Amino acid sequence: MHDFCFTIPYGLMLVCGGIIGYAKKGSTASLAGGLGTGFLLILTGYLSLQAFHKRKNSYFALIIETACAAILTWVMGQRYMQTSKIMPAGIVAGIRVISPNVAEGLLSNLVCSGLMTIFYLYKIVTGGNHFPPKTE
DSSP states (O other): OOOOHHHHHHHHHHHHHHOOOOOOOOOOHHHHHHHHHHHHOOOOOOOHHHHHTTTTOOOHHHHHHHHHHHHHHHHHHHHHHHHHSSSSTTTTHHHHOOOOOOHHHHHHHHHHHHHHHHHHHHHTTTTTTOOOOOOO
């Protein structure tokens, strides 16, 4: 599986979460965080897709994707540990659209970001995207 297949939807989910967090709670931090990380991930996913079309890997994009997912995992985990609130405002709001249960929303966000971090690290270790053999 190629990184851009997950990165672009992940970025869209974060953008939606930031907008929903702002709309529901008026949180500019949610808006800035969701839009910032979401658009950055969409951009890096697009760069990776363009590199793939050229049969190359974009390690720059892969490193940025990994850093974003790791930071989000850490931030959401820290927010939960400090506040013990099930629903941190912002990015988790996007998950709530999919999972109306608040506790499942936080868990989904932590698991999603954590799994994305592991996936990106796997892609780095295995040499990035692999290309199918050319057919003649």
